[in-house]
Amino acid sequence: xxxxxxxxxxxxxxxxxxxxxxxxxxxxxxxxxxxxxxxxxxxxxxxxxxxxxxxxxxxxxxxxxxxxxxxxxxxxxxxxxxxxxxxxxxxxxxxxxxxxxxxxxxxxxxxxxxxxxxxxxxxxxxxxxxxxxxxxxxxxxxxxxxxxxxxxxxxxxxxxxxxxxxxxxxxxxxxxxxxxxxxxxxxxxxxxxxxxxxxxxxxxxxxxxxxxxxxxxxxxxxxxxxxxxxxxxxxxxxxxxxxxxxxxxxxxxxxxxxxxxxxxxxxxxxxxxxxxxxxxxxxxxxxxxxxxxxxxxxxxxxxxxxxxxxxxxxxxxxxxxxxxxxxxxxxxxxxxxxxxxxxxxxxxxxxxxxxxxxxxxxxxxxxxxxxxxx
Amino acid sequence: xxxxxxxxxxxxxxxxxxxxxxxxxxxxxxxxxxxxxxxxxxxxxxxxxxxxxxxxxxxxxxxxxxxxxxxxxxxxxxxxxxxxxxxxxxxxxxxxxxxxxxxxxxxxxxxxxxxxxxxxxxxxxxxxxxxxxxxxxxxxxxxxxxxxxxxxxxxxxxxxxxxxxxxxxxxxxxxxxxxxxxxxxxxxxxxxxxxxxxxxxxxxxxxxxxxxxxxxxxxxxxxxxxxxxxxxxxxxxxxxxxxxxxxxxxxxxxxxxxxxxxxxxxxxxxxxxxxxxxxxxxxxxxxxxxxxxxxxxxxxxxxxxxxxxxxxxxxxxxxxxxxxxxxxxxxxxxxxxxxxxxxxxxxxxxxxxxxxxxxxxxxxxxxxxxxxxx
Numbered sequence: 001x002x003x004x005x006x007x008x009x010x011x012x013x014x015x016x017x018x019x020x021x022x023x024x025x026x027x028x029x030x031x032x033x034x035x036x037x038x039x040x041x042x043x044x045x046x047x048x049x050x051x052x053x054x055x056x057x058x059x060x061x062x063x064x065x066x067x068x069x070x071x072x073x074x075x076x077x078x079x080x081x082x083x084x085x086x087x088x089x090x091x092x093x094x095x096x097x098x099x100x101x102x103x104x105x106x107x108x109x110x111x112x113x114x115x116x117x118x119x120x121x122x123x124x125x126x127x128x129x130x131x132x133x134x135x136x137x138x139x140x141x142x143x144x145x146x147x148x149x150x151x152x153x154x155x156x157x158x159x160x161x162x163x164x165x166x167x168x169x170x171x172x173x174x175x176x177x178x179x180x181x182x183x184x185x186x187x188x189x190x191x192x193x194x195x196x197x198x199x200x201x202x203x204x205x206x207x208x209x210x211x212x213x214x215x216x217x218x219x220x221x222x223x224x225x226x227x228x229x230x231x232x233x234x235x236x237x238x239x240x241x242x243x244x245x246x247x248x249x250x251x252x253x254x255x256x257x258x259x260x261x262x263x264x265x266x267x268x269x270x271x272x273x274x275x276x277x278x279x280x281x282x283x284x285x286x287x288x289x290x291x292x293x294x295x296x297x298x299x300x301x302x303x304x305x306x307x308x309x310x311x312x313x314x315x316x317x318x319x320x321x322x323x324x325x326x327x328x329x330x331x332x333x334x335x336x337x338x339x340x341x342x343x344x345x346x347x348x349x350x351x352x353x354x355x356x357x358x359x360x361x362x363x364x365x366x367x368x369x370x371x372x373x374x
Numbered sequence: 375x376x377x378x379x380x381x382x383x384x385x386x387x388x389x390x391x392x393x394x395x396x397x398x399x400x401x402x403x404x405x406x407x408x409x410x411x412x413x414x415x416x417x418x419x420x421x422x423x424x425x426x427x428x429x430x431x432x433x434x435x436x437x438x439x440x441x442x443x444x445x446x447x448x449x450x451x452x453x454x455x456x457x458x459x460x461x462x463x464x465x466x467x468x469x470x471x472x473x474x475x476x477x478x479x480x481x482x483x484x485x486x487x488x489x490x491x492x493x494x495x496x497x498x499x500x501x502x503x504x505x506x507x508x509x510x511x512x513x514x515x516x517x518x519x520x521x522x523x524x525x526x527x528x529x530x531x532x533x534x535x536x537x538x539x540x541x542x543x544x545x546x547x548x549x550x551x552x553x554x555x556x557x558x559x560x561x562x563x564x565x566x567x568x569x570x571x572x573x574x575x576x577x578x579x580x581x582x583x584x585x586x587x588x589x590x591x592x593x594x595x596x597x598x599x600x601x602x603x604x605x606x607x608x609x610x611x612x613x614x615x616x617x618x619x620x621x622x623x624x625x626x627x628x629x630x631x632x633x634x635x636x637x638x639x640x641x642x643x644x645x646x647x648x649x650x651x652x653x654x655x656x657x658x659x660x661x662x663x664x665x666x667x668x669x670x671x672x673x674x675x676x677x678x679x680x681x682x683x684x685x686x687x688x689x690x691x692x693x694x695x696x697x698x699x700x701x702x703x704x705x706x707x708x709x710x711x712x713x714x715x716x717x718x719x720x721x722x723x724x725x726x727x728x729x730x731x732x733x734x735x736x737x738x739x740x741x742x743x744x745x746x747x748x
Contacts, residue, residue: 038692038693038696038698039689039692040693040698040700042698042699042700043699043700043703044700045680045700045703045704046684047680067692067695067696068667068688068691068692068695071668072667072668072688072692075668075670075688076670076686076688076689082686082688082689082692083689084684084685084689274699293442293446294445294446294449296449296450306419306421310420310458311458312450312456314442314446314449314450314456315413315450315456315457315458317442318412318413318441318442318446318456319412319414321441321442322412322441324412324414324416325416325417325648325699325702325703326414326416326417326418326419328699329417329419329699329703330419
């Protein structure tokens with residue numbers, strides 16, 4: 001029996017409006033998962049996250065394994081009690097971080113040896129280890145341990161990497177047996193469409209609670225990413241949720257929803273907020289720009305978030321120039337609201353059969369220079 | 375007509391339980407004012423501050439004058455709209471900061487020339503200028519511009535400094551005439567009791583809406599500070615609020631309440647929170663201490679703050695070791711709650727005529743080593 005039930009409520013082209021039932025709560029899809037790498041969505045309290053309407057957050061097995069370590073989280077009975085978040089959590093398996101953060105990396109069929117970025121200690125991560133940690137975290141959705149194929153990669157490299165990931169997916173599934181939580185497989189294969197189709201078929205034959213598309217948002221152009229989705233999504237079962245890992249800008253999310261993706265995560269809203277980059281429908285407000293020093297308007301006129309209801313760009317400019325923590329907090333509240341509001345609007349548009357029109361309107365409203373597209 | 379009405383509700387020895395009526399709200403006294411130096415109580419939203427029960431906050435004329443500058447705040451119609459805080463604000467005049475932060479300082483009878491710590495520009499602050507800025511800030515309570523006498527200072531030095539401050543107090547009062555807001559005088563005189571009495575009498579003859587005791591919390595022992603209060607407070611009118619500037623630890627606040635002080639401010643709860651020093655009734659929890667790595671208890675058992683209701687010391691330890699913003703937020707929520715709860719308990723104890731017993735209990739509960747006394 002699956003720990004997950006995915007209810008399809010409406011369709012609009014390939015896009016789906018769904019509802020993901022998990023033991024700790026329901027997630028309306030398409031959904032965006034704010035990223036809580038180290039067991040905190042940076043700068044926000046769980047109460048603030050709840051008020052923003054977040055229904056699920058992502059946390060990182062890799063980071064939590066290295067600090068504070070699974071024992072500390074086990075003491076709390078799992079990640080939910082540790083971080084004070086009662087709604088669903090999805091944990092990434094650590095595969096991506098091993099390849100983006102770990103130094104002195106050595107990959108074997110068994111797993112990955114590397115130096116901890118926290119203290120330099122020699123550590124080893126494998127499918128079995130990643131599943132063991134995620135059982136301790138007790139996340140509602142766990143991810144298989146995979147190798148993130150570099151971009152660009154030749155077809156031969158991508159094939160070798162994908163096949164290793166498929167072997168690791170099978171070992172992950174075996175190691176996770178008996179868990180009450182859900183486990184998602186991760187499609188790999190770089191930007192090679194035949195490999196992506198093969199990977200999807202291999203995973204579907206194993207059978208997972210949901211399917212992720214991994215190895216994207218690593219520098220490839222949007223057209224290649226969209227081509228991967230066009231090739232991959234049709235191979236995935238209609239009755240399971242689909243998750244595009246690490247993507248992306250609002251326009252990227254629109255692209256992917258239109259191709260049948262249900263779940264997203266990305267550090268952009270939180271990381272950019274701390275850097276003073278705030279999302280609006282017409283582009284990005286870079287709050288350190290001198291033009292905002294005396295700007296009495298909110299970040300975005302008409303935005304319903306706490307920040308826009310109470311504070312001017314001039315005040316946010318002051319906070320960011322003064323290095324005040326509240327600048328990060330208020331910016332994060334706005335950016336996460338922006339993303340969650342985008343998802344609410346996407347869901348309504350799908351339900352009403354007007355996603356194409358909605359997406360065209362959002363894309364058309366972006367009038368900022370290309371490097372500021374939100 | 376005074377902008378302020380101070381209602382005396384109860385007495386217990388020299389301690390007073392009062393209520394300060396200001397146009398923007400009522401402040402129950404004895405009260406603690408969280409410090410919002412740069413127009414933000416560091417790490418907290420105004421909503422969180424309101425939920426904590428803060429009825430008044432302090433902001434700094436000096437900092438806001440240099441950044442973002444009075445023009446930006448004037449654009450917002452004052453500091454309240456700028457920082458999104460609707461309840462009363464008290465602004466310090468900048469006197470203390472000129473002496474603690476400014477470099478290349480040159481004092482003349484007219485005012486103080488110094489280099490801005492923000493950009494090094496040559497600037498000049500005087501009683502008239504400090505009042506002009508505070509009018510723009512539109513704080514509910516403004517403070518006169520004064521010289522903060524260094525500690526230690528000889529009687530002659532302290533006398534010269536006090537007389538300059540008294541001259542500046544008179545000029546401040548004149549410059550503030552016609553303002554709808556309240557203005558407090560500041561008693562100076564170092565730790566020289568005769569000078570303190572003389573200063574208090576001079577200010578009372580001028581007539582202010584309230585009276586502050588300044589120039590303390592600058593390194594003097596508690597016994598000297600208490601002696602200054604014992605000498606000064608009896609000189610102040612009974613029907614006006616009394617404010618001890620920059621003090622202090624909870625035990626210092628108890629000492630001063632017992633000597634008739636009504637208002638307090640101090641950076642300790644907010645600054646220490648960011649450094650991982652959390653106040654409890656039995657001492658300070660230094661959260662980076664290894665003993666807390668797996669401690670499942672809240673900062674303080676029985677504490678009703680958001681942090682203690684939801685998070686363990688182990689989680690806070692993790693946040694502080696990881697440099698997470700949420701560590702500062704949750705610590706600040708706890709420490710400010712600790713101070714505001716202390717004041718609520720002090721007010722109840724005065725009203726019920728058991729302040730001595732309450733203060734003895736608080737002092738007796740402190741079992742930490744001397745350097746960790748909270």
